[in-house]
Amino acid sequence: MTTEDVLLVSDSTDTPGVRTLTLNRPQAYNSLTVELKERLLAALRDAAADDGVRAVVLTGSGKAFCAGQDLKEHVGLLQANDPAPLHTVAEHYNPIVELITGMPKPVIAAVNGAAAGAGAAFAYASDIRIAASSANFLMAFANVGLGPDSGASWTLQRLIGLGRATELMLLARKVSSDEALSLGLVSEVVPDSDLAARAGAIAARLAAGPTVAYAKIKEVLSVAAESTLAEALAAEESAQAALGGTADHAEAVDAFVTKRRPTFQGK
Numbered sequence: 001m002t003t004e005d006v007l008l009v010s011d012s013t014d015t016p017g018v019r020t021l022t023l024n025r026p027q028a029y030n031s032l033t034v035e036l037k038e039r040l041l042a043a044l045r046d047a048a049a050d051d052g053v054r055a056v057v058l059t060g061s062g063k064a065f066c067a068g069q070d071l072k073e074h075v076g077l078l079q080a081n082d083p084a085p086l087h088t089v090a091e092h093y094n095p096i097v098e099l100i101t102g103m104p105k106p107v108i109a110a111v112n113g114a115a116a117g118a119g120a121a122f123a124y125a126s127d128i129r130i131a132a133s134s135a136n137f138l139m140a141f142a143n144v145g146l147g148p149d150s151g152a153s154w155t156l157q158r159l160i161g162l163g164r165a166t167e168l169m170l171l172a173r174k175v176s177s178d179e180a181l182s183l184g185l186v187s188e189v190v191p192d193s194d195l196a197a198r199a200g201a202i203a204a205r206l207a208a209g210p211t212v213a214y215a216k217i218k219e220v221l222s223v224a225a226e227s228t229l230a231e232a233l234a235a236e237e238s239a240q241a242a243l244g245g246t247a248d249h250a251e252a253v254d255a256f257v258t259k260r261r262p263t264f265q266g267k
Contacts (some may be wrong), residue, residue: 009043066119094151097151133189
């Protein structure tokens with residue numbers, strides 16, 4: 001791993017099971033080139049498949065979380081009649097968001113600065129969002145004559161409601177960290193200097209938890225977001241039946257009976 005890598009992947013030496021993915025184009029506000037999108041896709045797939053990873057932190061280097069699509073590359077490819085920009089939603093953005101939302105373990109977005117466009121959408125797709133005081137969120141698609149992508153039309157309104165989501169997208173209005181907290185867009189706001197430690201502490205707690213149960217919690221919440229009560233009840237029933245046979249549930253029951261703290265293995 002070198003400082004020139006557009007994506008830094010690191011596993012915590014202090015807390016087993018925590019993997020941090022850091023978007024690393026600070027000079028370009030971590031805007032998304034084809035290379036970075038493909039690296040992020042591969043890293044998310046690796047994290048999802050690695051049983052040793054039990055919590056993922058997504059963050060950015062420098063002063064920004066992610067400014068969204070790299071417009072310089074985008075315009076250059078369009079001017080060269082390269083079809084790549086026309087396919088990036090299907091080839092990159094959609095699968096990235098599907099990997100984040102479908103990750104069978106928790107994903108924490110540590111939003112260290114500006115999060116715009118697809119970058120903001122990646123944070124919205126995460127399970128928990130912690131923002132630095134300097135962070136802000138911007139749905140700027142309308143400013144360049146485009147509509148939302150990267151799942152923002154689905155995730156944002158579920159976080160803050162249809163009316164607020166519509167306003168932020170139509171007006172392309174920047175949201176400060178404090179307003180994001182009041183809207184329910186983020187879980188908490190911390191001083192910039194505390195962000196990495198706070199996100200790491202949450203990731204550590206989750207990495208020591210019942211990973212399979214977390215995956216089922218994410219699954220049933222996704223089902224319930226767009227189903228009838230009967231369908232949600234059926235999904236819960238199926239999940240409980242599966243989780244009742246896990247080693248982590250057995251450990252939790254034994255720990256309760258013997259009055260000790262459970263030690264979960266994520267299985």
